[in-house]
Amino acid sequence: MNDDEWLHPPRHEVVAAVGRALAEDLAPLGDLTASLLQDQRAEAAVTARVAGTIAGTRCAEEAFRQVDPSVRVDWRRPEGGQVGPGDVVGVVTGRLASIVTAERTALNFLGFLSGIATQTRRYVDAAAAGGPARVWDTRKTVPGLRSLSKAAVRAGGGRNHRGNLSDWLMLKDNHLSELGITASVALARDRWPGRTIHVECDRLEQVVEALRAGADAVLCDNMPPDEVRACVAAARDLQGDGPRRTLLEVSGGITLATIGEYAATGVDVISAGALTNAAGVLDLGLDIGLVGPDGRARPDGVDPT
Numbered sequence: 427m428n429d430d431e432w433l434h435p436p437r438h439e440v441v442a443a444v445g446r447a448l449a450e451d452l453a454p455l456g457d458l459t460a461s462l463l464q465d466q467r468a469e470a471a472v473t474a475r476v477a478g479t480i481a482g483t484r485c486a487e488e489a490f491r492q493v494d495p496s497v498r499v500d501w502r503r504p505e506g507g508q509v510g511p512g513d514v515v516g517v518v519t520g521r522l523a524s525i526v527t528a529e530r531t532a533l534n535f536l537g538f539l540s541g542i543a544t545q546t547r548r549y550v551d552a553a554a555a556g557g558p559a560r561v562w563d564t565r566k567t568v569p570g571l572r573s574l575s576k577a578a579v580r581a582g583g584g585r586n587h588r589g590n591l592s593d594w595l596m597l598k599d600n601h602l603s604e605l606g607i608t609a610s611v612a613l614a615r616d617r618w619p620g621r622t623i624h625v626e627c628d629r630l631e632q633v634v635e636a637l638r639a640g641a642d643a644v645l646c647d648n649m650p651p652d653e654v655r656a657c658v659a660a661a662r663d664l665q666g667d668g669p670r671r672t673l674l675e676v677s678g679g680i681t682l683a684t685i686g687e688y689a690a691t692g693v694d695v696i697s698a699g700a701l702t703n704a705a706g707v708l709d710l711g712l713d714i715g716l717v718g719p720d721g722r723a724r725p726d727g728v729d730p731t
Contacts, residue, residue, distance in 0.1 A: 430504060430505055430506065432580065433481075433505045433506050433577060433580050433581045434483075434484050434505060434577055435484065435485075435573045435574045435576075435577035436573060437484070439573045439574060440484050440485050440488050440574070441488060441492075443485065443535075443570070443571060443574060444485055444488040444489050444492055444531065444535070445492060446570075447489070447531045447534065447535070448489065448492055448493065448528075448531055451527075451530065451531055452527070456527075457523070457526075457527040459526075460523040460524075460526050460527045461523070463522055463523040463526075465521065465523075466521070466522050467519070467520065467521055467522065468519070468520070468521075468522040468525055468714055468715075469517060469518070469519045469714075469715065470517070470518045470519075470525055470529075470712050470713060470714045470715070471514045471516075471517055471518075471712070471713045471715065472486070472514065472515040472516045472517070472518065472532075472533075472536070472710060472711070472712055473512065473513070473514055473515065473710065473711050473712070473713050474509040474510065474511060474512065474513045474514075474515055474708070474709070474710055475511060475709035475710065475711055476511055476708065476709045477508075477509065477510045477511060478508075478509055478540055478541075478543070478544035478708040479506060479507070479508055479509075479540060479543040479544045479546070479547045479581065479582050479583075479708075480503045480504070480505060480506065480507045480508075480509060480515055480536075480540050480543065480581070480708075481505055481506065481536075481539040481540050481542065481543035481577065481578035481581035481582065482535045482536045482537075482538065482539030482540055482574070482578060483499075483501055483504075483505050483515075483516070483536070484505075485532075485535035485536065485539065485574065486499070486516070486532040486533070486535055486536040487499045487501075487532075489528045489531040489532040489535065490518060490520070490524070490525070490528045490532060492528075493524050493527050493528040494520060494521060494524030494527075494528070496520055496521070496524075497518060497519070497520030497521070497524050497525060497528070498518070498519050498520060499516050499517070499518050500516060500517045500518075500519075501515070501516040502514050502515060502516055502517065503515045503516070505581050506543065506580075506581040506582070506583070515536075515710065518712070522714070525712075525714075526714075529712050532712075533710055533711070533712060535574075536708075536710055537707040537708050537709065537710050538707055539574060539575070539577075539578040539581075540578070540707075540708035540710065541705040541706045541707040541708045542575055542578035542579060542582065542701060542702055542705045543578045543579070543581040543582035543708075544582065544705070544708050545582070545700065545701055545704070545705035545706070546561065546563075546578070546579045546581075546582025546583060546584040546701045546705075547582040547583050548682055549561050549584065549680075549682060549685055549698060549700070549701060550582065550583040550584055551583075552682050552685045552686050553685045553686060553688075553689040553696055554689070555686045555689075556685070556686030556687060556688065556689030556690035557686075557689035557690045557691075557692065558689070559688070559689040559693050559694060559695060559696050560584075560585050560694065560695050560696070561583070561584045561585065561685075561695075561696055561697075561698065561701070562584065562585050562586065562587040562675070562695050562696065562697040562698075563575070563576055563579040563584060563585075563586055563587055563697065563698075563699075563701045563702055564587055564677070564697050564698070564699045564701075564702070565587070565588070565589075565590070566699035566702055566703040567702045567703070568702075572589065572590070573589070575702045576589060576702075578702075579701055579702065582701075584701060585695075587697055588624075593622075594621050594622035594623070594624060595614045595618060595621055595622065595623050595624065596624040596625075596626065596645075597610050597611070597614065597623070597624065597625045597626065598626040599626060599628070602625075602626075607625055607627075607632060607635045607636050607639055607641075608635060608638075608639045610625075611623055611625065611636070611639040611640060611641055612639070615640070622642045622643060623640075623641050623642050623643070624641065624642065624643040624644070624645060624675075625639075625641040625643070625644050625645065626645040626647050627644055627645065627646060627647060627657075628647045628648060628649065629649075629653075630653060630656055630657055630660060633646065633657045633660060633661070634660055634664070636672075637660070637661055637664050637665065637672055638664070641672055642672065642673065643672060643673040643674075643675060644657075644661075644672055644673070644674055644675065645675045645676070645677055645697075646674065646675065646676045646677075646693070647676075647677055647678045648677075648678030648679060649676065649678070651684075651687045651688055651690075651691050654676050654688060654691040654693060655691040655692065657674065658674060658691055658692040658693060661674055673694050673695065674692075674693045674694050674695070675693065675694065675695040675696070675697055676688050676691070676693045676695070676696050676697075677696070677697040677698070680696055680697070680698040680700070681698075681700070685698070
């Protein structure tokens with residue numbers, strides 16, 4: 427297995443997502459405009475218009491493959507690679523009609539997922555200025571595209587929170603309203619042994635109760651940095667600072683401007699929905715033509731053979 431294989435989404439998810447996307451474009455009669463083209467071959471460069479981090483190469487490649495298995499993509503930037511304006515991300519070769527049919531679907535996936543990776547890289551870099559805390563995503567993803575989005579977070583240097591409601595137990599305020607923290611943790615431990623038990627807290631007293639109840643992880647929700655720092659101090663007083671200490675997460679309203687300050691509090695993890703729900707799209711284009719010796723796009727024609 428390649429060293430970067432873990433950055434990519436599962437293949438079955440890629441195939442399914444791309445298949446749905448192509449059906450949106452091609453049903454019921456196919457690409458009417460591309461049907462006017464002769465059987466000529468072309469080379470096209472996927473080119474970055476702005477700086478960013480690349481993700482979604484498997485999805486883009488799958489779009490070309492599903493339209494025409496003979497189309498080939500030579501990636502010049504790997505998953506998680508950095509690009510600047512004008513850089514060639516990959517070179518596509520094959521029938522011109524096939525390339526232009528798959529173009530928009532390929533670029534939609536590549537731009538969307540690279541946008542998430544680019545946003546994640548910004549947050550990771552900003553957090554690193556304050557401390558060693560890891561940056562996590564959330565479940566705030568486009569429905570049906572979660573595994574792809576979470577892979578893009580990994581490509582951007584972030585890490586994944588739980589993928590779905592079956593991954594582990596997360597006791598939030600609405601769950602705790604019936605039994606409270608201590609009883610909820612005990613019941614969760616009894617019914618789902620071996621699963622992570624994560625408790626959301628919005629004040630220091632709740633954090634202390636969750637720690638004493640034996641929670642595996644505690645989420646400090648919507649707390650200012652000073653209160654988070656007090657929660658970290660409380661955890662160290664109760665448990666020391668060894669490897670078996672309860673994992674401490676902070677979330678809620680985290681921005682690029684504030685994440686460094688939160689990282690400096692000593693928490694282990696900072697999660698932010700903005701990684702996936704406010705990322706925007708990385709501007710990428712497909713330039714038909716050749717790639718020059720400098721590795722940059724040189725759109726000067728199509729080979730008619």
